[in-house]
Structures are given as structure tokens and as C-alpha cells.
Amino acid sequence: MQLTPQEFVPEANRDEPVSPSLQNLESRRHQSNPVLTPQELKRLQRFGTVRAYANGVRILEAGHTTYGMLVTLSGIVAINRYDGLGNSALLVEHGPGEFTAEVAQLAGRPSLVNAHAVGAVEVLVIPPENLRALVIAEAELGERIVRALILRRVGLIELNSGGPLLVAPAGHPSLHTLQSFLTSNGHPHSLLDSNVDQQAAALVEYYQPKAEDWPLVVCPDGTVKKNPSNAEMGRCLGMLPELDEEKVWDVIVVGAGPSGLATAVYAGSEGLSVLALEHHAFGGQAAAxxxxxxxxxFPTGISGGALAGRAFVQAQKFGVEVAIPAPAARLLCDQYPLRIELADGKRVQARSVVLSCGARYRRPALHNVAQFEGKGVFFWASRIEANLCKSSEVVLVGGGNSAGQAAVFLSAHAAKVHMVIRGDGLKATMSTYLIDRIKATPNIELHTHTEITALEGDEEGLRQVSFRCNDTGQEFHHEVCHLFLFIGADPNTAWLHDCGVEVDEQGFIRTGFDVNKGECRAKLEQGARPPEKPQRAALETSVPGVFAIGDVRAGSTKRVAAAVGEGAAVVSQIHAFLAALPINT
Ligand SMILES: Cc1cc2nc3c(=O)[nH]c(=O)nc-3n(C[C@H](O)[C@H](O)[C@H](O)COP(=O)(O)OP(=O)(O)OC[C@H]3O[C@@H](n4cnc5c(N)ncnc54)[C@H](O)[C@@H]3O)c2cc1C
Structure with missing residues (x-):
């Protein structure tokens, strides 16, 4: 998934695209820098505390300060972009009635910019929890503020300001993983080519990275890391907060795809305390x-990234704690409260757990697929991948709707898309509108009765894909550097076995009436009627208090709308479950 700046903008759609140009940012300046009236400032007083700063005093420090929002009451606050290497440049000055914050401040994450007082300054400091209360309590003002926060994040992404610096020779293959992680999570960052930039070259000279140390990453607080994992990156940016192992959450949501984000938004908006754990990036498959x-x-369509980006901000507005990357490794349900063990061994506790962990892309049975993942082999087709294969030929395997969408999308960028399927056509697996579009696209060639048999390449990435036509037995070799795999997905349920959550033959989680189906069928065969009502809530699993929604649920409709619907519906079932618990549980 790639979350582009314009996708973050509320109400931006394909009819009214937001150009990534600075000129366009300029035209939205009044929305990203609203000036509050004296009456509005008065209403805000109850949410914050007044603080005074003398001329030149640092108010915000990138990577450190977690103040929330600062409203200038008098004087001027200068906001500077800052890159962790000590380079700083003025972004904007906030006078009386203007405020300083962007999306990260809703969740109490560290500032991405530096700020200092110009002259004597008085500001109203509104901490994150009060900022969230304010945008909910003051509907119209809240809308203007949230819009400004989002536009500012867009601005930072556009200007490559704030966030980490990724230092490596341009195009280095190691950049893709981190870049994809940051872009997927809508986080600003910038790249420094160590072959061109003097500061980057000096950093390389100092740290002497070995082959496995690329890229060097400079965090906003100035810390330098060698080829950090996504988890290290998340910690350096505050996306992966320190989680309190003693706290008992009302709900822990595992997976922040469409279904999990829907639960997060609805549960958060209804006053439940919610922790959302996400393995990689918000938006799940939909973001691809x-x-x-x-x-x-959305009559003109909406990208999955845009939908997910908005839902993510919405969840934060309702006080949901989102931890990324935070893969759940075990669900422990031998005790109550329920516990989830994270990949780093930490445990978090909850009165209820929602499993919204979706599905994982299937890999073909080729021994070296993993070697090329992210270096030519992709499971989605976003703008990042489309740019990588500009004007070259690509191979795409799969005949479902997602394969069709990707083929049409890539055909606008690649010279040619070879679409490979085992069957004799697309009719049984793809919507008619997509089949028609593929037929009408001259640079998509469909290869039926065909499968890929081998991948070849080097450290840099994929170089060649071999196919076999199963009808003729003929082998083909194509020199292509980009292979897109859309061959289905398996449920992300392997981590659940400790808890005994009941799954079906394919590993999808059974819920509600389905959990008892075996038993019911047996009774039916003996002439007994099945129970009138399921013995558990419709979305509850075989383990009380553990719910499953979206693609990971057996029998669910594998669509965004269905996932979102289940994410909303499960919240009333959680309420009923919590209400039935003994007091003080
Ligand atoms: C390329 C593509 C195009 C699609 N296009 C459409 C479309 O046009 N229309 C439509 O209706 N549907 C479409 N779909 C299907 C749709 O995206 C899915 O039905 C939907 O995303 C399911 O949502 P979900 O939240 O249930 O699961 P997912 O989207 O799979 O999200 C699950 C999330 O859980 C996380 N996770 C997994 N395991 C763990 C763990 N152990 N700990 C923490 N987090 C974990 C994953 O990282 C992921 O973010 C498309 C799918 C793909 C792949």
C-alpha cells in the first residue's frame, strides 16, 4: 500500500484531485492555517493551560516534545522543519489565533518539527487527551482543526519534512522495505543519496556501514540506526508506544485493516478503551x-489508502491507541482478563479481544520467492511499485478481482502486463466489468493454462521469470524485473492455537452459530432441532469474549464494506458481553 499525501486529505476525491505541488498547498493554506477568533480562543481556554516563553526559547523539539496542540495567544511561534542532522529551515510562523499541531499530536506522539518563540510569547497548551475532547465537543471548530492537522501532515509529506532520513546510495534495494513501511503508514521521511549529498557521505564515512547495514537511518531525535527493523523504526517515530502491561483495555483489536479500524472507531466513539495492534500498516489488504x-x-471510487488513512485519523480522534508494528504472537485465554503476547514478549490485557487479522497473500511453491520479495516480487500494486516498473514489461499472476484491478492499474505505467492464469479464462473468477476493461486494454496480454515455474535474479533483485504452458508443455523465459502475485490469501490464524479458538478446515475462524454447527448437525441427524438461537453472539468465537470479524472469519464476505460492517456490528456484541461480566472484572 502507498498512502500518498493527497490521499490523506479529507473529502479529496478523484473529481477534485489535490495536486502534490507546493502551489496547491499554498491554495489550501487558509485551511491548514486557520486563524481562530477571539470568541473561539475564549472557548478553548477550558481545554488548556497558558504558558509564557521568552524570545528565542525552544518550545517544541522534533522527536521529543509530546505537548499536544499549542495555540498562540500573543507573540509569534516560529515552526522549523528539522532533519535530525541539525539542518533546520523556517516552515511557517504562527501569530495570535493560530495553532501548532499535526496528526501525530492527536495521539500524543512526538513533534515532527521544532518551534521557538519570536519575542515574548504566550501559548495555550492543549494536551493530547484534551485536544481529542475538544475536537469532539466543538463540532464545527473540531472539523476545522482536524482538517488543518491532516493538511499539515500532507504538507510535511510533500516537503519531505519531519520524520527520519534514510541514507543510502540512490536506488539501493535495502531502501524498499523501510520506504514501504513509512509510506504505507503515511509518515513523512526523506532519502539522502550518500553518493551525492555531502552530509550523507560524511555520515557513511563515520559509521562505515557493511553491506547488511544499509540504509543508515537518522531518527528525528538525531539517533542513527543501521538498517533498523520496522519495529525499531516504529519506536524511533513513536508509532510503537511503550504499552502498559498492567492496564486492562476494554477491547484489544488485532489487525488494523478495514474491519479492525471500524471496530476501533465505533468502540472508541462509544467510550470503550481500545488498543489496536497492527503488524505492518493500517488499512490491511484494502490499502493495497x-x-x-x-x-x-464513492461513485468515482476511492483508493484503499485514502479510505484507511481517514479511518486511522478518525480512530485516533476517538482516543484509540494504535501500535504499529505490533504483531500479536499468542492469544492466552486460560485466565481472565484475556492476554495477548506480542512478538517482543510483552503482554497486554483486555476484557474482550477482536480478531480482525485478515488474510495473508499466498506464495507460489517456488523455492526462492522470499529472496525477491520487495526486490521485484510484489503482492500489491501501488504507485511505488508502478513507478518502479515504468515503461518495462511486468508479469502478473492471478485471475481474481484484485488481479484484474492491478493489471488495469499497472497497464497505465508498464509497457506491457503479462497476465498469467492456470485456467482457461477469467469468467469464473473476475467481475465482468474488469474482464471488459482488460479486453479493452491493448497492453495487457492474457496467458491462459500457464503457470510460473522459476525465478532468477541476483542480489539486486529479480531478472527473469519462466513459465510453462500446461496445454503444450512449452517453456518460456521472460526477462522481467517485476512479478506481481495475486493468487489469493490464507487466514492469519496460525498464532491463535494456544487459545483453542475454533477454526474451519482452511483456518478461518468460526463464530456465532457456526461454532456449534458440528454439534447442531449431529443433533439434527438424530432428529433433534437445532437451537433457535446461537449460544453466543453472532461474531463471538468459541472462546467467550473473543470475537472475529472481516476476512479472517469463516463465511465472511471478502469485501471492504462487509469487513467495515462487521467491525461496527461487533461493538454492540462487545457491550453486551462486558455488561454481563461480574462487577470489577
Ligand atoms: C489488491 C486488493 C484489492 C482489493 N480490492 C477490493 C475492492 O475493490 N473492493 C472490495 O470490497 N474489497 C477489495 N479487496 C478485499 C478487501 O481489501 C478485504 O476484504 C478487506 O481488506 C478485509 O479487511 P479485514 O480488516 O478483514 O482484513 P485485512 O484487510 O486483511 O487486514 C488485516 C490486518 O491485520 C494485520 N494482522 C495480521 N495478523 C496480525 C497479527 N498477528 N497481529 C497484528 N496485526 C495483524 C494485517 O497486517 C492487516 O493489516 C481487495 C483486496 C486486495 C488484496
């Missing part, structure tokens, strides 16, 4: 969709 055309209310 270049354009979702069947989601209600």
Missing part, C-alpha cells in the same frame, strides 16, 4: 487496492 469502486458512497 489502487481503487475501490464498490464501496458505498
Amino acid at each position: 487496492s489502487a481503487r475501490i469502486e464498490n464501496y458505498l458512497g
Whole structure:
């Protein structure tokens, strides 16, 4: 998934695209820098505390300060972009009635910019929890503030300001993993080519990275890391907060795809304390969709990234704690409260757990697929990948709707898309509108009765893909550097076995009436009627208090709208479950 700046902008759609140009940012300046009236400032007083700063005093320090929002009451606050290497440049000055914050401050994450007082300054400091209370309590003002926060994040992404610096020779293959992690999570960052930039070259000279140390990463607080994992990156940016092992959450949501984000938003908005754990990036599979055309209310379509980006901000507005990357490694349900063990061994506790961990892309049975993942082999087609294969030929395997969408999307960038399927056509697996579009696209060639048999390449990435036509037995070799795999997905349920959550033959989680189906069928065969009502809530699993929604649930409709619907519906079932618990549980 790639979350582009314009996708973050509320109400921006394909009819009214937000150009990534600075000129366009300029035209939105009044929305990203609203000036509050004296009456509005008065209403804000109850949410914050007044602080005074003398001329030149540092108010915000990138990578450190977690103040929330600062509203200038008198004087001027200068906001500077800062890159962790000590380079700083003025971004904007906030006078009386203007405020300093962007999306990260909703969740109490560290500032991405530096700020200092110009002259004597008085500011109203509104801490994150009060900022969230304010945007909910003051509906119209809240809308203007949230819009400004989002636009400012957009601005930072556009200007490559704030966030980490990734230092490596341009195009170095190691950059893709981190870049994809940051872009997927809508986090600003910038690249420094160590072959060109003097500061980057000096850093390389000092740290002497070995082959496995690329890229060097300079965190906003100035810390330098060698080829950090996503988890290290998340910690350096505050996306992966220190989680309190003693706290008992009302709900822990595992997976921040469409279904998990829906639960997070609805549960958060209804006053439940919610922790959302996400393995990689918010948006799940949907975020890989270049354009979702069947989601209600978006007649011109919306990219999965745009939908997910908005839901993510919405969840934060309702006080949901989102931890990324935080893969759940075990669910422990031998005790109550329920506990989830994270990959780093930490345990978090909850009164209820929602499993919204979706599905994982299937890999073909080729021994070296993993070697090329991210270096030519992709499971989605976003703008990052599309740019990588500009004007070259690509191979795409799969015949489902997601394969069709990706083929059409890539055909606008690649010289040619070879679409490879085992069957004799697309009719049984793809929507008619997509089949028609593929037929109408001259640079998509469909290879039926064909499968890939081998991948070849080197450390830099994929170089060649071999196919076999199963009808003729003929082998083909194509010199292509980009292979897109859309061959289905398996449920992310392997981590659940400790708890005994009941799953079906394919590993999808059974819920509600399905959990008892075996028993019911047996009774039915003996002439007994099945129970009138399921013995548990419709989305509850075989383990009380553990719910499953979205693609990971057996029998679910594998669509964004269905996932979102289940994410919303499960919240009333959680309420009922919590209400039935003994007091003080
Ligand atoms: C390329 C593509 C295009 C698509 N296009 C459309 C479309 O046009 N219209 C449509 O309706 N549907 C479309 N779909 C299907 C749709 O995206 C899915 O049905 C939907 O995303 C399911 O949502 P979910 O939240 O249930 O699961 P997912 O989207 O799979 O999200 C699950 C999340 O859980 C996380 N996770 C997994 N395991 C763990 C763990 N142990 N700990 C923490 N987190 C974990 C994952 O990282 C992921 O973010 C498309 C799918 C793909 C792949």
C-alpha cells in the first residue's frame, strides 16, 4: 500500500484531485492555517493551560516534545522543519489565533518539527487527551482543526519534512522495505543519496556501514540506526508506544485493516478503551487496492489508502491507541482478563479481544520467492511499485478481482502486463466489468493454462521469470524485473492455537452459530432441532469474549464494506458481553 499525501486529505476525491505541488498547498493554506477568533480562543481556554516563553526559547523539539496542540495567544511561534542532522529551515510562523499541531499530536506522539518563540510569547497548551475532547465537543471548530492537522501532515509529506532520513546510495534495494513501511503508514521521511549529498557521505564515512547495514537511518531525535527493523523504526517515530502491561483495555483489536479500524472507531466513539495492534500498516489488504469502486458512497471510487488513512485519523480522534508494528504472537485465554503476547514478549490485557487479522497473500511453491520479495516480487500494486516498473514489461499472476484491478492499474505505467492464469479464462473468477476493461486494454496480454515455474535474479533483485504452458508443455523465459502475485490469501490464524479458538478446515475462524454447527448437525441427524438461537453472539468465537470479524472469519464476505460492517456490528456484541461480566472484572 502507498498512502500518498493527497490521499490523506479529507473529502479529496478523484473529481477534485489535490495536486502534490507546493502551489496547491499554498491554495489550501487558509485551511491548514486557520486563524481562530477571539470568541473561539475564549472557548478553548477550558481545554488548556497558558504558558509564557521568552524570545528565542525552544518550545517544541522534533522527536521529543509530546505537548499536544499549542495555540498562540500573543507573540509569534516560529515552526522549523528539522532533519535530525541539525539542518533546520523556517516552515511557517504562527501569530495570535493560530495553532501548532499535526496528526501525530492527536495521539500524543512526538513533534515532527521544532518551534521557538519570536519575542515574548504566550501559548495555550492543549494536551493530547484534551485536544481529542475538544475536537469532539466543538463540532464545527473540531472539523476545522482536524482538517488543518491532516493538511499539515500532507504538507510535511510533500516537503519531505519531519520524520527520519534514510541514507543510502540512490536506488539501493535495502531502501524498499523501510520506504514501504513509512509510506504505507503515511509518515513523512526523506532519502539522502550518500553518493551525492555531502552530509550523507560524511555520515557513511563515520559509521562505515557493511553491506547488511544499509540504509543508515537518522531518527528525528538525531539517533542513527543501521538498517533498523520496522519495529525499531516504529519506536524511533513513536508509532510503537511503550504499552502498559498492567492496564486492562476494554477491547484489544488485532489487525488494523478495514474491519479492525471500524471496530476501533465505533468502540472508541462509544467510550470503550481500545488498543489496536497492527503488524505492518493500517488499512490491511484494502490499502493495497489502487481503487475501490464498490464501496458505498464513492461513485468515482476511492483508493484503499485514502479510505484507511481517514479511518486511522478518525480512530485516533476517538482516543484509540494504535501500535504499529505490533504483531500479536499468542492469544492466552486460560485466565481472565484475556492476554495477548506480542512478538517482543510483552503482554497486554483486555476484557474482550477482536480478531480482525485478515488474510495473508499466498506464495507460489517456488523455492526462492522470499529472496525477491520487495526486490521485484510484489503482492500489491501501488504507485511505488508502478513507478518502479515504468515503461518495462511486468508479469502478473492471478485471475481474481484484485488481479484484474492491478493489471488495469499497472497497464497505465508498464509497457506491457503479462497476465498469467492456470485456467482457461477469467469468467469464473473476475467481475465482468474488469474482464471488459482488460479486453479493452491493448497492453495487457492474457496467458491462459500457464503457470510460473522459476525465478532468477541476483542480489539486486529479480531478472527473469519462466513459465510453462500446461496445454503444450512449452517453456518460456521472460526477462522481467517485476512479478506481481495475486493468487489469493490464507487466514492469519496460525498464532491463535494456544487459545483453542475454533477454526474451519482452511483456518478461518468460526463464530456465532457456526461454532456449534458440528454439534447442531449431529443433533439434527438424530432428529433433534437445532437451537433457535446461537449460544453466543453472532461474531463471538468459541472462546467467550473473543470475537472475529472481516476476512479472517469463516463465511465472511471478502469485501471492504462487509469487513467495515462487521467491525461496527461487533461493538454492540462487545457491550453486551462486558455488561454481563461480574462487577470489577
Ligand atoms: C489488491 C486488493 C484489492 C482489493 N480490492 C477490493 C475492492 O475493490 N473492493 C472490495 O470490497 N474489497 C477489495 N479487496 C478485499 C478487501 O481489501 C478485504 O476484504 C478487506 O481488506 C478485509 O479487511 P479485514 O480488516 O478483514 O482484513 P485485512 O484487510 O486483511 O487486514 C488485516 C490486518 O491485520 C494485520 N494482522 C495480521 N495478523 C496480525 C497479527 N498477528 N497481529 C497484528 N496485526 C495483524 C494485517 O497486517 C492487516 O493489516 C481487495 C483486496 C486486495 C488484496
